Amino acid sequence: MDFKEKSSNVSNKKYQELIEIPNAVIFQLDKEWNYIALNKKWTDITDYTIEEALGTPFLSYVKAEEQSSVEEQLKALLEGSGDGILKEFKLVSKQGKEEKVHLFLKIDFDKNQEIASFSGTITGLSSRKTNIEAFHNNIINYQLISENISDMVAVLAEDGLALYASPSHTTVLGFELDDYVGSYPLKHIHPDDWENMFHFFHKMVSTWSTLGIEYRCMNINGDWLDLEMKGTPIKGPNGEIQVISVSRDITARKKAEEELRQTTIKFETLIASLPYGVKVEDATGEVTLFNDAYLNIFPKSNTLDDQQLLVNEAQHMMKDYDSYLREKKNITKNLQTHRSEEIQLINGRTIERDSIPMMDGGLFDGYLWIFEM
Numbered sequence: 001m002d003f004k005e006k007s008s009n010v011s012n013k014k015y016q017e018l019i020e021i022p023n024a025v026i027f028q029l030d031k032e033w034n035y036i037a038l039n040k041k042w043t044d045i046t047d048y049t050i051e052e053a054l055g056t057p058f059l060s061y062v063k064a065e066e067q068s069s070v071e072e073q074l075k076a077l078l079e080g081s082g083d084g085i086l087k088e089f090k091l092v093s094k095q096g097k098e099e100k101v102h103l104f105l106k107i108d109f110d111k112n113q114e115i116a117s118f119s120g121t122i123t124g125l126s127s128r129k130t131n132i133e134a135f136h137n138n139i140i141n142y143q144l145i146s147e148n149i150s151d152m153v154a155v156l157a158e159d160g161l162a163l164y165a166s167p168s169h170t171t172v173l174g175f176e177l178d179d180y181v182g183s184y185p186l187k188h189i190h191p192d193d194w195e196n197m198f199h200f201f202h203k204m205v206s207t208w209s210t211l212g213i214e215y216r217c218m219n220i221n222g223d224w225l226d227l228e229m230k231g232t233p234i235k236g237p238n239g240e241i242q243v244i245s246v247s248r249d250i251t252a253r254k255k256a257e258e259e260l261r262q263t264t265i266k267f268e269t270l271i272a273s274l275p276y277g278v279k280v281e282d283a284t285g286e287v288t289l290f291n292d293a294y295l296n297i298f299p300k301s302n303t304l305d306d307q308q309l310l311v312n313e314a315q316h317m318m319k320d321y322d323s324y325l326r327e328k329k330n331i332t333k334n335l336q337t338h339r340s341e342e343i344q345l346i347n348g349r350t351i352e353r354d355s356i357p358m359m360d361g362g363l364f365d366g367y368l369w370i371f372e373m
Contacts, residue, residue, distance in 0.1 A: 025122040047094035063090040086187040158241040174220030190216035226254040277371035
């Protein structure tokens with residue numbers, strides 16, 4: 001990308017991290033909302049040269065009647081209301097021509113989390129209707145497939161404009177298709193996920209490969225849903241770049257994963273606090289969890305490494321290890337539950353062992369072994 005900047009202190013690298021869509025202005029503003037960096041697309045849209053625009057106010061190019069509403073959003077952003085701006089307004093060219101554009105703007109923070117600047121993109125929308133109509137002339141092949149599956153299928157233009165959306169978008173998100181098609185779905189995405197989505201979109205197109213991403217999307221009721229999307233770049237009827245996206249709602253799965261994670265943390269905390277030795281094995285016999293009390297009961301032998309100790313805890317301490325091993329295999333093979341089983345050690349001491357099979361939905365999930373002196 002060919003950037004020109006007002007100050008040498010502004011780094012090109014920062015902007016190259018943004019998606020390089022060829023039909024969008026990529027810009028940076030200083031803290032007073034003056035342009036300090038622009039790419040060549042600026043001249044294509046406004047007829048102003050980059051040199052003419054650098055150092056001038058962002059708002060001076062916004063249609064007069066819309067300046068106050070845009071300024072209000074900028075001020076709200078400074079006051080901490082939201083993480084960025086997604087807005088459509090009219091940009092005024094050098095000849096006074098009005099061009100409807102889509103704005104994406106976010107705050108750039110320095111290492112001290114202070115506001116350093118603003119950056120974003122401006123996308124012209126004059127060709128939006130033409131692009132959608134051109135796509136609809138070739139839509140039947142997508143409809144045959146996408147309208148009969150529960151996943152959300154969409155076709156996006158290179159700049160992210162929704163050219164087509166399957167009916168499942170209404171089912172999952174609640175938006176009417178007439179409102180969704182012809183808009184930028186980014187406005188429904190959680191602000192914290194915007195940058196990742198930009199990078200994802202850019203990488204997918206630049207490497208011409210199918211990629212996946214998870215992100216949060218707001219439905220019509222204002223609730224955040226966790227979505228999983230796979231995107232594939234394709235060539236449109238006239239050679240233009242398009243993206244087929246297939247998304248599904250994974251909110252329930254993410255919730256279950258988090259609940260499992262929290263349960264696991266609680267379980268591990270409980271096990272660690274118990275005064276007796278505990279060892280957990282999965283269905284294959286692999287040790288997945290043990291506590292310090294277990295290691296106190298079965299101190300490590302010089303002839304055993306850590307893994308051998310966990311699997312064969314009593315080998316160097318057992319009075320009749322072969323008998324012990326046969327009994328353990330019989331217990332696990334038949335999914336038996338044993339309570340307070342006494343085991344004799346070489347030093348004359350006795351330990352008690354509980355053997356408890358763990359079941360998950362009726363399926364064997366492993367064994368819980370409890371040892372007490």
